[in-house]
Amino acid sequence: AIANNGTLTADNVTLNGAPNDGSGWPAYTVNNTGTMTISNSNITSHHGAVCSYATDAVITMNNTNIEMSGIAGFTSHGIYTYNDGKVIVNGGNIANNATDQNSTGGSVINGTVEVTAGNFTGRIENYYGTPVLKGGNYSVKPNDAFIADGYKAVEKDGKWYVVANDVTVVATLDEVKN
Numbered sequence: 816a817i818a819n820n821g822t823l824t825a826d827n828v829t830l831n832g833a834p835n836d837g838s839g840w841p842a843y844t845v846n847n848t849g850t851m852t853i854s855n856s857n858i859t860s861h862h863g864a865v866c867s868y869a870t871d872a873v874i875t876m877n878n879t880n881i882e883m884s885g886i887a888g889f890t891s892h893g894i895y896t897y898n899d900g901k902v903i904v905n906g907g908n909i910a911n912n913a914t915d916q917n918s919t920g921g922s923v924i925n926g927t928v929e930v931t932a933g934n935f936t937g938r939i940e941n942y943y944g945t946p947v948l949k950g951g952n953y954s955v956k957p958n959d960a961f962i963a964d965g966y967k968a969v970e971k972d973g974k975w976y977v978v979a980n981d982v983t984v985v986a987t988l989d990e991v992k993n
Contacts, residue, residue, distance in 0.1 A: 816843045816845065817844070817845045817846065817849035817850075817851060817872075818844075818846045818847065818849075819846065819847045819849075820847070820848045820849050821849045822849060822850050822851075823845075823849070823850075823851045823852070824851075824852045825851075825853045825854070825856055826854045826856065827854070827856060828853075828856045829857045829858075829859070830843060830853070830856060830857070830858045830859070831858075832859060832861055832862075832864065842858065842859075842860040842865070843858065843864065843865050843866070843874075844865070844866040844868060845866070845868065845869075845872035845873065845874055846869065846872065847868065847869045848869065848871040848872060849872055850872075850873045850875070851873075851874045851875070853865075853874070853875070853876050853877070853879045854877040854878060854879065855877065855879065856879045857879070857882070858879065858880065858881045858882070859882050859884070860881070860882075860884075860893075861883065861884050862883070862885070862892070863892045864881040864883060864893050864894065865881070865894055865895070865902060866892075866894075866895040866896065867896045867897070867900025867901055867902050868897050868898060868900050869899065870900070872900045872901070873900070873901045873903070874900075874901070874902045874903070875903045876894075876903065876904050876905065876906075876907060877905045877907075878905065878906040879906075880907045880910075881893045882908075882910050883910070883911045883912065885911055885912065893910075893911060894909070894928050896927045896928060899927065901927055901928075902928045902929070903928075903929045903931070904928065904929070904930045904931065904933050904951075905931050905932055905933075906931075906932040907933050908936075909933060909934070909936065910936040911936065927945060927946070927947075928946045928947070929946075929947045929949065930948045930950060930977075931949050931950045931951075932951055933950075933952070934951065934953075935951060936954045939953070939955075939957045939958060946961040947961070947963045948961050948966065948968075949963045949977065950966075950977050950978070951977050952974055952975070952976055953968075953975040953976070953977070954975075955975065956968055956970065956975045957975065962977055965979060965980055965981075967980050
């Protein structure tokens with residue numbers, strides 16, 4: 816989407832990744848420098864949806880959904896960062912519908928990713944950075960190393976929620992706001 820500087824803002828759109836028969840790369844990438852802000856939108860992809868490739872490459876997703884079909888034999892990275900790139904997730908649903916994802920079975924956050932809200936299907940993985948989870952609902956317990964200081968993962972009815980340590984739950988965790 817952006818190579819070597821630029822800004823892209825997408826609001827209330829559907830972004831479809833190119834067809835992929837091999838491992839492929841993420842559908843929408845900020846490479847080297849630039850910013851991409853995607854709001855109230857849907858992204859479909861096969862292998863990966865968004866990627867930030869450098870220190871000065873920032874992607875912000877506000878209430879944006881990612882749905883991946885996956886490629887047999889490859890782990891799909893819904894959100895991927897490399898070389899100190901940054902992705903910020905402020906809500907949305909991240910889902911991987913692949914039947915064969917090297918046993919991941921769901922969406923994967925890979926790298927330096929800050930999550931304040933959202934619903935995630937599948938485990939959270941880390942290869943190149945440290946996800947900083949400050950909110951969100953997860954189908955499996957996030958690794959404690961990925962949870963930001965001052966937050967914790969709490970299980971209720973088979974789902975995991977990342978909440979502030981000092982939050983007092985009065986009703987249900989679905990009603991907890993960070």
